[in-house]
Amino acid sequence: MSLKVIYRGHLTDCNYSCEYCPFAKEKNSREMQVLDKKDLDRFVAWVEHNSSADYPMEIFITPYGEALVRKWYQEAVIHLSHLPHVRKVAAQTNLAWNPQWLSRCNPQTTALWTTYHPDFVSEDKFVDKSNALSAMHIRHSVGVVGLKQHFPHITALRQRLPQDIYMWINAYKREADYYSEAEIAFLENIDQLFRLNLPWYESMGKACKAGDEVVSIEGNGDLFRCHFIKTRKGNIFTDPLASMLKKEACTKATCHCHIGYIHLDDMKSHEVYGSGLLERIPVSYLSNG
Template sequence: MRDAMDLTVLYRGPLSSCDYDCPYCPFAKRRDSTERLRADRAALERFTAWAAAGTEDRLSVLFTPWGEGLTRSWYRRALVELSRLPQVRRVAIQTNLSCRTDWLAEADRESVALWCTYHPGQTPYDRFLGKCHELHRLGVRFSVGTVGLPEHLEQARRLRAELPEHIYLWVNAADGHRYTDAEAAEWTELDGLFPYSRDPHRSAGLPCRTGASVISVDGEGTVRRCHFVREELGNLYDGSYRAALGPRACPRAVCASHSGFALVEPLPLYAVSAGGVRERIPARRPPAGPVSVTIGRHG
């Protein structure tokens, strides 16, 4: 039997519905059937029960639903319950923050966290900013970010100016958008780590933490190394995945998602976010200005 380890689980169940209509998202305004919602709830409750039953590993959990999870009561309940478990070091979720925030008062603020995305045009600016201030008053760890489209720049600048100084504002490069150096410099002034997002990274053959200390789990409990590699490592609930854990190189040509390339070992992002990888919070706010990207970029 292998020794206990720090294991990060990226969980993505059947949920694919969202209350927003972002033009750059394929899941905009998608509605799940009643049957799919029931299946998603049952799958999440099974996963929460697995974590609560106890494991020799120290767990960190990041929920990465295709849709918006926190508008569903079972995701809010799961975050509260998991945050209180002694074997769970961190539990976080990617969210558009359209939900209410008062339920977080029941969670353990030492372990719960939110990875929040601001979508201009989908929610009033003051409403989103107000929710950020509510999280701050509650003592919840969170990051805030947006997609780096030209029409989002002024709103992002305003958000940076009005958020508490210590809150990290991240910027994701827009899929398919080619940034000039001048455009990239404007976004880098807001997020000193933006250069890592600007272009997909060549990752083939590079060592990656996925499949070793990080795994992806779907609603059936199927374990894969990450969301972007379909090869199965086993099942979470029968423990068959455990024998497959170990160091392995990335089999994909490029990695374009922050949740993926932050785990590629030659990049420094894992160390930069020490203690905050799951919620995308650097240990220190990165300085604005040029960044040297140490592995090849594709594009």
């Protein structure tokens, strides 16, 4: 078993400005970028000195915005991918950068969760980037937010992608009953797991791997059981890691985000995703990638 570490630094800006996105609505100052790099470097050093054969880690970078356009995140991914007891380094990204730096990564441990934004990038350009990742043997999933106006783009993208690339669709949940049953069936035909993403799961009191098998770490080193429960468990730079890990029941009424509910014990996500959990690739696709 490995400890899954979900890292989110100070970065809060993005080169895209999606209307539905609650993040990336500001431009980080030069000072904030310097702090973000300093803290990321410190985190990478901590991983290097705290991961071992007895305590392997999987690192998942989930920024409030787009991180991989920044050179310091690229260098962090490269370095982490080569650490002997880091089993995986994954990141969420819109692919709006030149993928050549990935040739310096260990392809056995590097993976990406990529999102297509049809309002900001052409289908041709995005597909070319995905194909470049495949050519470098970088495992990745491809996804789209399931807005109704994007249905034609979703169809076209699925037709363009190789069949061995898993394409997920995030349900739009800001409007109740947003989809008709026919629309759900349409999206499920493209993403067989789409219906799992639709609900707000009742989570209060339920067993969850967040807290002992999965933790959230912020740029300053503060450790939380997950992104969505802001009860600080300690700080990785001042407290022993083992002292902050504890199996606990969920204290939130509901959990609706994929990176949260997949860790609920009831979801049995390990059976669905296996080793592809962080990059959102189901078991049925892993043997193909």
